[in-house]
Amino acid sequence: MIDQPLFTSLLLLPFLSAPLIYLLGRLSVRKGQDSGMKAARLLTLAALMAEIVLLVLTVKGAIGGGSVQILVGLEAMRFDGIGLILTGLVLVLGVCVTLFSIPYMNKEKGEEKFYALLMMTIGSIIGLGFSYDLFNLWIWFEAMAISTYFLVAFYNEQSASLEAGIKYLVQSSIGSALVLFGIAAIFATQGTVSLEDIWQYADQLGTLGALGMVLMIVGFGVKAALVPMHTWLPDAHSQAPSGISAMLSGVVIEAGLIAMLRVVSMTGKMNGNWAYILIIFALINILVGNLMALRQTEIKRMLAYSSLAHMGYMLFGFGIGFGFGSGTGAEGGFFHMLTHGLMKGLAFMSVGALLYVLKLVKGDHSSLKLDDLNGASRKYPLIAICLSVAVLALGGLPPFAGFMSKWMILVAGVETKNIWMLVAVGFVGLNSVLSLGYYAPIVNRLFKREQSEVVAAAYTRVSWMMSLPIMVLTLAVILIGVWPLLTDFILYNGQYFLLGYFFN
Amino acid sequence: MNLPIPFIVLLAVLSLAGTGFYCLLFTRNLIKVVVALQLIVKGVVLAFVLAGHLVQNESLAQTMAITVIVADTIVAVIGLALAVQIRLHTGSLDLKALSNLKR
Numbered sequence: 001m002i003d004q005p006l007f008t009s010l011l012l013l014p015f016l017s018a019p020l021i022y023l024l025g026r027l028s029v030r031k032g033q034d035s036g037m038k039a040a041r042l043l044t045l046a047a048l049m050a051e052i053v054l055l056v057l058t059v060k061g062a063i064g065g066g067s068v069q070i071l072v073g074l075e076a077m078r079f080d081g082i083g084l085i086l087t088g089l090v091l092v093l094g095v096c097v098t099l100f101s102i103p104y105m106n107k108e109k110g111e112e113k114f115y116a117l118l119m120m121t122i123g124s125i126i127g128l129g130f131s132y133d134l135f136n137l138w139i140w141f142e143a144m145a146i147s148t149y150f151l152v153a154f155y156n157e158q159s160a161s162l163e164a165g166i167k168y169l170v171q172s173s174i175g176s177a178l179v180l181f182g183i184a185a186i187f188a189t190q191g192t193v194s195l196e197d198i199w200q201y202a203d204q205l206g207t208l209g210a211l212g213m214v215l216m217i218v219g220f221g222v223k224a225a226l227v228p229m230h231t232w233l234p235d236a237h238s239q240a241p242s243g244i245s246a247m248l249s250g251v252v253i254e255a256g257l258i259a260m261l262r263v264v265s266m267t268g269k270m271n272g273n274w275a276y277i278l279i280i281f282a283l284i285n286i287l288v289g290n291l292m293a294l295r296q297t298e299i300k301r302m303l304a305y306s307s308l309a310h311m312g313y314m315l316f317g318f319g320i321g322f323g324f325g326s327g328t329g330a331e332g333g334f335f336h337m338l339t340h341g342l343m344k345g346l347a348f349m350s351v352g353a354l355l356y357v358l359k360l361v362k363g364d365h366s367s368l369k370l371d372d373l374n375g376a377s378r379k380y381p382l383i384a385i386c387l388s389v390a391v392l393a394l395g396g397l398p399p400f401a402g403f404m405s406k407w408m409i410l411v412a413g414v415e416t417k418n419i420w421m422l423v424a425v426g427f428v429g430l431n432s433v434l435s436l437g438y439y440a441p442i443v444n445r446l447f448k449r450e451q452s453e454v455v456a457a458a459y460t461r462v463s464w465m466m467s468l469p470i471m472v473l474t475l476a477v478i479l480i481g482v483w484p485l486l487t488d489f490i491l492y493n494g495q496y497f498l499l500g501y502f503f504n
Numbered sequence: 505m506n507l508p509i510p511f512i513v514l515l516a517v518l519s520l521a522g523t524g525f526y527c528l529l530f531t532r533n534l535i536k537v538v539v540a541l542q543l544i545v546k547g548v549v550l551a552f553v554l555a556g557h558l559v560q561n562e563s564l565a566q567t568m569a570i571t572v573i574v575a576d577t578i579v580a581v582i583g584l585a586l587a588v589q590i591r592l593h594t595g596s597l598d599l600k601a602l603s604n605l606k607r
Contacts, residue, residue, distance in 0.1 A: 135568050135571075139571065139575070142575045142579075143575075145579075146575075146578055146579065146582065149579075149582050149586075150582070153586060153589075156589050157593065159590070159593050159594050159602065162586060162589055162590050162593065162594075162602075163590075163602045163603065165586055166534065166583070166586050166587075166590065166599075166602070169579070169582060169583055169586065170528070170537060170541065170583075173541050173545075173579050173583075174528070174541070174544070177521075177541070177544045177545055177548055180545070180548040180551075180552075180572060181521070181547075181548060181551060183568075184548065184551040184552050184554075184555045185551075185555070187552070187555045187556070187559065187561075187564075187565070187568075188554070188555035188558050188559060189559075190559070191559030191560070191561045191564075192561075193564075193568075
């Protein structure tokens with residue numbers, strides 16, 4: 001059995017601590033002291049640690065009980081494997097990002113807001129993972145979007161980040177309006193928004209219901225950066241503070257994908273094969289993401305475009321799962337979600353550490369060009385090694401985590417024994433090789449090239465609070481790469497709940 | 505002419521959303537962009553009320569509509585706040601003048 005108080009506090013704690021963090025920081029900033037800000041940072045870390053403990057306890061309670069649907073107040077929330085994967089990922093990355101941001105955001109204007117908003121983002125992603133009716137899903141989704149609008153436009157004196165913020169806001173709110181139209185259409189056919197009921201009556205939804213499904217897939221697709229709706233992503237992810245880029249690329253777009261999967265998993269009894277839509281989107285995403293990343297000159301923009309390609313790999317796995325009933329496909333999708341979160345978080349944080357020591361320390365808010373990375377390994381060997389691990393893992397080289405998850409998805413594709421899927425697998429595999437075309441030169445730049453001017457002029461050391469989370473994530477990427485069974489337990493559960501509902 | 509009321513409401517929903525999307529495509533002024541977003545969401549609110557009427561579940565529909573209004577107001581406020589910041593730092597509300605990030 002699951003403990004309801006534990007689960008409720010898991011959901012509530014971020015929203016209780018966020019205003020406290022803000023108040024603590026704000027009071028001390030107004031008085032010009034630093035003590036309150038220190039307390040606010042500590043409180044953020046402590047609250048995230050407490051969340052991890054709560055999550056572990058809730059999982060222990062849930063083992064053997066399976067999924068349990070509970071009501072928190074009047075909202076239907078359900079603890080299951082899909083939410084568990086998202087929550088685990090967001091908490092691990094959240095702790096790393098908080099620790100990383102302590103030196104990164106130090107003395108920045110509005111630092112207290114940063115931690116409060118980060119906490120709110122994490123809280124709403126946790127809620128989104130566990131929500132179990134359509135409208136509830138939208139509320140958490142919107143809460144997540146609202147808290148990230150602020151974070152993207154955080155440097156509100158830079159016109160570039162304001163531009164990214166307004167682009168993100170406009171496109172994201174069009175997406176959420178489309179989701180709402182979809183929910184209204186579904187509601188108009190059945191008079192309910194509960195996923196369970198809609199799943200049960202899915203064969204009676206008719207044209208209006210199908211229209212609603214399409215609207216919701218497109219709407220959530222804006223946040224998940226499916227290709228025609230992706231134009232906000234490179235701007236937002238490259239202009240946000242680096243810790244936030246790690247969160248945005250590592251979990252926020254994945255949260256959009258999870259919301260979309262919840263919607264698709266209701267269509268089990270509907271006519272038409274929705275999985276093919278996912279697979280087509282996946283292939284377009286992979287191709288466009290890789291081609292656009294190849295021609296970038298700024299490293300954060302390049303990483304942002306490569307997120308598009310990685311969303312494609314995940315969608316491909318889930319598409320195989322839905323279309324052919326392949327457990328391996330869905331499990332591979334979840335596995336890639338997990339490893340991509342760790343790898344992309346690691347990549348953005350290492351780049352952020354370099355950006356900090358090379359530019360931000362001097363008050364220079366311009367972006368880090370690929371040329372600026374040249375020869376950085378002479379002065380910052382540790383960060384250079386970690387960044388190399390991150391990009392090689394993203395490119396899918398064998399000893400690292402990215403290889404394992406891509407391999408799983410491709411194996412699932414081959415196992416379908418469908419000629420078109422084999423062609424698609426070949427296409428995805430070739431694209432993975434193509435992606436090395438922009439990942440590998442980074443390693444070359446870091447280790448082989450002559451030092452660039454910014455590197456030669458740099459004198460700041462990387463603080464241990466920045467390098468500790470980077471090293472932890474590097475270890476995790478290597479460990480999962482050599483021992484992928486480590487994550488099997490939660491991946492299997494996610495796959496079980498996703499496909500179990502779809503096919504029963 | 506005697507149109508049924510749900511049909512009239514449906515027309516209102518479509519015209520609100522249509523006007524909103526049209527404005528989004530053709531306006532370059534930030535304030536007007538925020539207004540266009542608001543128009544679309546007002547269409548959504550009406551759509552919820554209409555859907556609730558069709559399936560005889562008005563209470564749930566109204567709860568959802570009110571929640572949408574609240575969330576949407578927050579988005580509008582953030583949009584306008586960003587517009588203020590942009591006006592302060594670039595001296596213009598034109599989206600074209602703002603587009604400096606390359607594709």
